[in-house]
Amino acid sequence: MLTGSIPRYIGKLSKLIELYLYENNISVKIPTSIGNISRLSIIFSSMNMLEGSMPVSLGDCKYLQGLDLGYNRLTGQIPLQVLDLSSLSITLDLHHNHLTGPLPPQVGNLKNLAELDISGNKLSGEIPSTLGNCLVLQLWYMDGNLFEGTLPSSLKQLRGIDVLDLSRNNFSGEIPSCLGGFPFIQNLNLSYNSFEGVVPSEGVFMNVFSILGNNKLCGGIKALKLPEYPAKVSDKKAELSGHGLIIIVISITLSVALLIACLCAILCRTRKRKGRSYSDLQLGNWYPTLSCAELLQATNGFSTANLIGQGRYGSVYKENLKFSDQEVAVKVLNLQQRGADKSFLAECETLKNIRHCNLLKIITSCSSICFKGSDFKALVFEFMPNGSLESWLHPNFSEQQNSKYLDLIARLNIATDVASALDYLHHHCGRTIIHCDLKPSNVLLDKELCARVGDFGLARSFLTTDGISDQTQSRSSTAVRGTIGYVAPEYGMGANVSKQGDVYSYGILLLEMFTGKNPTNSMFTDNLSLHNYANMALPDRVMAIADSELRSGFVAASIRTSQCNIVGLEECLVSIFQIGVICSAELASERMDIRDVLLELHMIRNLFLQKEERV
Helix, strand or coil: CCCCECCHHHHHCCCCCEEECCCCCCEECCCHHHHHCCCCCEEECCCCEEEEECCHHHHHCCCCCEEECCCCEEEECCCHHHHCCCCCCCEEECCCCEEEEECCHHHHHCCCCCEEECCCCEEEECCCHHHHHCCCCCEEECCCCEEEECCCHHHHHCCCCCEEECCCCEEEECCCHHHHHCCCCCEEECCCCEEEEEECCCHHHHCCEECCCCCEEEECCHHHCCCCCCCCCCCHHHHHHHHHHHHHHHHHHHHHHHHHHHHHHHHHHHHHHHCCCHHHCCCCCCCCCCCHHHHHHHCCCCCHHHEEEECCCEEEEEEECCCCCCEEEEEEECCCCCCHHHHHHHHHHHHCCCCCCCECCEEEEEEEEECCCEEEEEEEEECCCCCEHHHHHCCCHHHHCCCCCCCHHHHHHHHHHHHHHHHHHHHCCCCEEECCCCCHHHEEECCCCCEEECCCCCCEEECCCCCCCCCCCCHHHHCCCCCCCCCCHHHHHCCCCCHHHHHHHHHHHHHHHHHCCCCCCCCCCCCCCHHHHHHHHCCCCHHHHCCHHHHHHHHHHHHHHCCCCHHHHHHHHHHHHHHHHHHCCCCHHHCCCHHHHHHHHHHHHHHHHHHHHHC
16 A cells, blocks of 8 residues: 655665566656666556656666556656567556557567557557567557557467457458467457458357457358358359459468468477477566476476375476475476366466465476477476365375364464455456366465465456456356356356356355365255355354364363353354355355455454453
């Protein structure tokens, strides 16, 4: 909640490398003295109230890799000096400001840039053809501006694009068919422009794209329900010439397709030779680079002695990094498992720009060629010495020997930590992020039993303000099911993922934490579920359904201290179960907002501690 301005004296911090000021109430202009910090590699100051123009002195930060000034009040044009920073490789994010003018052709100098986000401004003019020079570009958002004209042919060079959003502009002309040939594209949004002509029907145009609000289009796949192709000329001569034209078009198309196939093969082979780490593109160059061989050596060949867990898409090993004494957890993806590769990409995309004390911190990633030419992908996280919440709630035989026990306050703290993490993902990290797989095994505990939410393999990110996927998200891209018992019931009926879906999972997790019963327990059959089980006990029978270890631990502590506050415990449990029941309601509209959950949990904890002190 910092206020005021960035002091001009910040320019004296000549050795500063990373500057994070996002999500505050900082206002006034960015001081020009920031250009004096020549070693800066990261400036993340999104979601503030910064105003005025971007200082041209930013161009003096020759090592700048990531610049995020999104969600501010910046005006004027994008400085050419910033676009001359060839060091920019992680992101140039200026979304939702008041920037005007064209996108200068100097943008082609950003040849190493992975993400360009200039959406939600008042930029105008045509897309410069030089943008085709940004060969590494993966995420490109320029929706919600005043851009016009046709799409330049140079866009066909951007073969690495994952997401391309050109919606809500004034683009015209035909949709280039080359967009359908991008091998890695997952989402293409061309909605609400003035495109005309025939919609291509190959590649991405078969599923993950949107063309809503373009009234002059025809053709495409049948699901679009667009008008048929323009009527054929009935004249015999025209028909013959039409046949000739078709033959020419087919010949050219086959030639181009063959050329593209050759280029793709060369590109794939080149990428394999380079063994490029995915962290270079997605996580950022400030993360340490690790090779498959280094990870193999550190884990003793991924020995079972180092194995600390297994999940849907891979195994987790404990190791020590050679460049530090830090213990880490290495998640090695099983690429033979369907969806593992997408899970890896989803985690990298989600984790690259989020920072919160209750989210599992990623150290680096590795995507290369290993084991006699086979693909290898791994994620390296900070090590959590107290394992998962699952192992505390439902310990196996060996874990039971360690006498693991969570008292009421520890469980309340963990529940608050998880709610805080969800609140950040839903409301405070620029884009709404839906976790989609919240459960005890994805909640990890550090040495102080502070909770960290991890595993973002199913996570989805949205630009919408309410966290509900809009029409640009197809059913195929949002058919996320999560884990049985924790997944929201509406997902099973084909509903799009939403914040309310995460809240449902949280409600089930909360009830599980304080009843000690998981939602797939054998006692839950027919119409009895964990939700109904808790709801029927409210408000008079909560002590009967509370975790037996929680009750016995509370009584034992009372005997040791000669104090007893059973009434306070019962009142606390009633409030907690009420939250869990509301959050896990069958109808999404009846569930609480995670912000309200967080406030309620803070109040419950404080009231209980006050009563404990009085006793």
